[in-house]
Amino acid sequence: xxxxxxxxxxxxxxxxxxxxxxxxNEHVYLKDPESSKLGRSIVTxxxxxxxxxxFEQATFKKLAEGIGSTEASIYRYFENKHKLxxxxxxxxxxxxxxxxxxxxxxxxxxxxxxxxxxKVISQPHTFQSDLLHIDAEALHRIVVGESPKAYLSKExxxxxxxxxxxxxxxxxxxxxxxxxxxxxxxxYPTALVSTMVESAHNQSFFAQHLPRLTExxxxxxxxxxxxxxxxxxxxxxx
Amino acid sequence: xxxxxxxxxxxxxxxxxxxxxxxxNEHVYLKDPESSKLGRSIVTxxxxxxxxxxFEQATFKKLAEGIGSTEASIYRYFENKHKLxxxxxxxxxxxxxxxxxxxxxxxxxxxxxxxxxxKVISQPHTFQSDLLHIDAEALHRIVVGESPKAYLSKExxxxxxxxxxxxxxxxxxxxxxxxxxxxxxxxYPTALVSTMVESAHNQSFFAQHLPRLTExxxxxxxxxxxxxxxxxxxxxxx
DNA sequence: ACCAAAATAATAGCAATACTACCATTTGCA
DNA sequence: TGCAAATGGTAGTATTGCTATTATTTTGGT
Numbered sequence: 001x002x003x004x005x006x007x008x009x010x011x012x013x014x015x016x017x018x019x020x021x022x023x024x025n026e027h028v029y030l031k032d033p034e035s036s037k038l039g040r041s042i043v044t045x046x047x048x049x050x051x052x053x054x055f056e057q058a059t060f061k062k063l064a065e066g067i068g069s070t071e072a073s074i075y076r077y078f079e080n081k082h083k084l085x086x087x088x089x090x091x092x093x094x095x096x097x098x099x100x101x102x103x104x105x106x107x108x109x110x111x112x113x114x115x116x117x118x119k120v121i122s123q124p125h126t127f128q129s130d131l132l133h134i135d136a137e138a139l140h141r142i143v144v145g146e147s148p149k150a151y152l153s154k155e156x157x158x159x160x161x162x163x164x165x166x167x168x169x170x171x172x173x174x175x176x177x178x179x180x181x182x183x184x185x186x187x188y189p190t191a192l193v194s195t196m197v198e199s200a201h202n203q204s205f206f207a208q209h210l211p212r213l214t215e216x217x218x219x220x221x222x223x224x225x226x227x228x229x230x231x232x233x234x235x236x237x238x
Numbered sequence: 239x240x241x242x243x244x245x246x247x248x249x250x251x252x253x254x255x256x257x258x259x260x261x262x263n264e265h266v267y268l269k270d271p272e273s274s275k276l277g278r279s280i281v282t283x284x285x286x287x288x289x290x291x292x293f294e295q296a297t298f299k300k301l302a303e304g305i306g307s308t309e310a311s312i313y314r315y316f317e318n319k320h321k322l323x324x325x326x327x328x329x330x331x332x333x334x335x336x337x338x339x340x341x342x343x344x345x346x347x348x349x350x351x352x353x354x355x356x357k358v359i360s361q362p363h364t365f366q367s368d369l370l371h372i373d374a375e376a377l378h379r380i381v382v383g384e385s386p387k388a389y390l391s392k393e394x395x396x397x398x399x400x401x402x403x404x405x406x407x408x409x410x411x412x413x414x415x416x417x418x419x420x421x422x423x424x425x426y427p428t429a430l431v432s433t434m435v436e437s438a439h440n441q442s443f444f445a446q447h448l449p450r451l452t453e454x455x456x457x458x459x460x461x462x463x464x465x466x467x468x469x470x471x472x473x474x475x476x
Numbered sequence: 477a478c479c480a481a482a483a484t485a486a487t488a489g490c491a492a493t494a495c496t497a498c499c500a501t502t503t504g505c506a
Numbered sequence: 507t508g509c510a511a512a513t514g515g516t517a518g519t520a521t522t523g524c525t526a527t528t529a530t531t532t533t534g535g536t
Contacts, residue, residue, distance in 0.1 A: 031512095038513070054392035059493065073513055075495075148386045154292035156447045169450045188465050191452040194444060195437040195469075202436050203429055209394045212407045214429040227426050231433075235472045269483095276484075297522065311484055313524070 023094065027162045028087045031077050039077055041067050043091075044133045046084055051138040055085060055146045082153065086164050089150045091134070092143050093167035096120055099127045100174060110181035111233070117175045118229045122200040123221040144201045172197060183236040192235060196228050203227065261332065265400045266325045269315050277315055279305050281329075282371045284322055289376040293323060293384045320391065324402050327388045329372070330381050331405035334358055337365045338412060348419035349471070355413045356467045360438040361459040382439045410435065421474040430473060434466050441465065 026032070033039030045066050050058045060074045060081065067074075078084040100120050104113040120127065125137050151165060159165070172193045179189035186192075203224050206213040216223040264270070271277030283304050288296045298312045298319065305312075316322040338358050342351040358365065363375050389403060397403070410431045417427035424430075441462050444451040454461040 036512080057392060060495090061493080070514055070516090071495080072497090072515080076512080080494075145390055148390065151448065152383055152386065152443070154295060160448060165448055169448070172451055188453045188468075190450070191441055191444075191454055191465055192469070194440065194451040195433065198436060198440050199433040202432065205390070206429075206432060210389065210398060210403055210407070212428070213410055213432040215426045216429055227429055230426075231430070231469070231473050234475075235469050237472075274483080298524090299522080308485055308487090309524080310486085310526090314483085318523075 024087055024090045025163045025166060028083055028090060028164055029077055030075075030079060033077050033087070038067070038069060038073060040133050041069070042074055042077055042084075043088070044135070047088065047135055047138050047142060050085075050088075050142050050146065051135075055081070055142075055149060082150075082155070085146060086150050086159065088139060089143060089147045090164065090167040092139055092147075093171050095136070096124055097167070097171045097174060099124055100171070103127055104178075110178050114175070114178045114182060114232060114236075115229050117178060118196065118200075118232060119225050121175075121197050122204070122224040122228055144204050147201065148198075179232070179236055183238065185238075186236055192232065196232055200224060200228060262325055262328045263401045263404060266321055266328060266402055267315055268313075268317060271315050271325070276305070276307060276311060278371050279307075280312055280315055280322075281326070282373070285326065285373055285376050285380065288323075288326075288380050288384065289373075293319075293380075293387060320388075320393070323384060324388050324397065326377060327381060327385045328402065328405040330377055330385075331409050333374070334362055335405070335409045335412060337362055338409070341365055342416075348416050352413070352416045352420060352470060352474075353467055355416060356434065356438075356470060357463050359413075359435050360442070360462040360466055382442050385439065386436075417470070417474055421476065423476075424474055430470065434470055437469075438462060438466060 031039065033043050042063065046058070046063055049063055049066060053062075058081065060071045064071050064074055078087065100117055103120065104116050107113050107116065124140060151159070153159070172190060175193045175196075176189040179186065179192060183189075203214050203216050204221065207216045207218045207220070207224075211218065216227060269277065271281050280301065284296070284301055287301055287304060291300075296319065298309045302309050302312055316325065338355055341358065342354050345351050345354065362378060389397070391397070410428060413431045413434075414427040417424065417430060441452050441454050442459065445454045445456045445458070445462075449456065454465060
C-alpha cells in the first residue's frame with residue numbers, strides 16, 4: 001500500500017473514495033504528523049493512550065513504548081503534550097466543521113440546519129466517520145473529557161495569538177451564522193453557540209460520571225441533542 | 239487577636255458579626271485547614287499562588303516557600319494538589335449557596351429568585367464578600383479558569399463516591415428547584431442549570447481570552463448575567 | 477510554671493516526569 | 507552509489523510529587 005501522505009479517507013459503499021484534507025495550524029506541530037508513518041502512528045496511539053489512561057497520566061515515554069519508538073522521536077513532532085492535545089482537539093473541530101458542511105448542504109431551512117448542527121456537536125459519530133487512522137469515537141471521548149484543558153491554561157493568550165483555536169472559532173462562527181438567519185435581532189448568537197458546544201460535552205460527561213447534575217441518562221446521546229435543540233430553538237424564537 | 243477557629247466572618251457596618259461555617263467534606267483534607275494558622279495560611283496563599291501562576295505551574299514547594307513553611311507540612315493538610323483544588327472549589331460552591339439562600343430569602347416570586355441566582359453564579363462578588371482570609375475575587379477567577387479540572391480527571395468516579403462534588407450538586411439542585419417552580423413540566427431543569435453555571439465561567443473566560451467565541455465584552459459581567467437570564471427565562475417560558 | 481503531646485520545621489532522598497543533547501543507524505530518493 | 511533526512515538509542519539534567527526521619531517549637535492540661 002502506497003503512502004498517501006497528508007490525507008484522511010472517507011469510504012463509501014459505491015466505488016468512490018473521497019480524500020479530505022484536515023488541515024491543522026502548522027505552528028501546533030514541529031513536523032507534520034500526517035507526513036510520515038511515525039507521525040500518523042503518534043496520532044493514532046496518542047488517541048488510544050489518552051482515551052485509556054487520561055491526559056494527565058499520559059506521557060511521551062509511555063506513548064513511545066506503545067509505538068515502539070522513543071521519546072526523542074516524538075519530541076520531533078510535538079513540542080510537548082499540551083501541543084499534542086491542541087492538535088487532536090483542532091483535528092476534531094475541523095472534522096465537525098466538515099460534517100456540518102456536508103450534512104447541511106442543500107438544506108434550505110435554517111431551523112433544520114440548526115437542528116443538524118446540534119446533532120453534529122452532540123453525536124458526531126452518527127455521521128460518516130470511518131477514517132483511516134483516527135478512532136473518531138475515542139477522539140470524541142477525549143474531547144468530552146479533556147478539551148477544556150486545551151484552552152484553560154496560563155498560555156492561552158500566547159496560544160491564541162498563534163491561531164491554535166481557529167478551528168473551534170470557525171465551527172462556532174458557522175453555527176452562529178445559522179442562528180442569525182433564524183433570528184437576526186438576537187444579541188448573543190456566538191455566546192449561545194459556544195455555550196451549546198461546551199454543554200454538549202458537559203452533559204455527556206455529567207450523565208456518565210456526575211448524574212445528579214443532569215436529567216440526561218448515560219449513553220443516551222439523543223437526549224443531549226434534544227436538550228440542546230430545545231434550548232437553542234426557544235432562545236431564538238420570538 | 240484571638241484565634242476564632244473554624245469560622246468565616248461577614249462584617250456589617252452595624253455592630254454585629256455573623257459567623258458562618260463553610261463546611262467542606264472532610265475526606266477532601268487530611269487535617270482541617272480551618273483548624274490552625276498554618277492551615278488557613280495554606281488556603282490563603284494557595285489561592286494567591288494559583289491565581290497568579292495557574293494550577294499546573296503551582297507546586298506545594300512554591301506554596302511552602304511563599305508561606306515560609308515546608309512541603310512536608312502542607313502534605314499533612316492535603317494529600318495532593320488535586321485535593322487542594324477540590325477543597326477550594328467546594329468552598330466556592332458552598333459560599334455561592336450561602337449567598338443564594340441569603341439573597342433570595344423572602345423573595346416570593348420564583349422568577350425574581352431565578353434572576354438573583356443567575357447574578358450569583360455570574361458575579362458573586364457583587365454580594366457581600368469581605369471574608370477574613372479568603373480573597374473571594376481571586377477564588378472566583380480560579381473557579382473560572384480551573385474548576386473543570388476538579389472533575390475532568392480519571393479519578394472522577396472515585397472522587398464522586400467520596401462525595402467531593404456534593405457542594406456543586408447542592409447548588410445546582412437549589413437553582414433547579416426554582417426552575418421547577420416556574421415551569422413544572424420542563425424536562426431538563428438540572429441540565430439547564432448545570433449548563434448555565436458552566437456557561438457563566440466559560441463566557442467570562444472567553445470574553446477575556448478568546449473573544450471571538452462570545453459577544454460579551456471582557457469585564458462586563460452584567461452582560462453574562464443578562465445572557466444567562468435571558469436564556470433561562472426563554473427556555474422555561476411556555 | 478512545667479511537662480507531655482502534638483504540630484511544625486529541616487533535611488534528605490527517591491522515582492517519575494519533562495525535557496535536551498549527542499551520536500549511530502536506517503531509509504528515501506537523485 | 508551516495509547524500510540527506512528521518513529515526514533510534516543512550517545519556518543526562520532539572521523539576522515534580524511524594525515519603526521518611528529527626529529536631530525543634532508550640533500547645534494545652536495540671
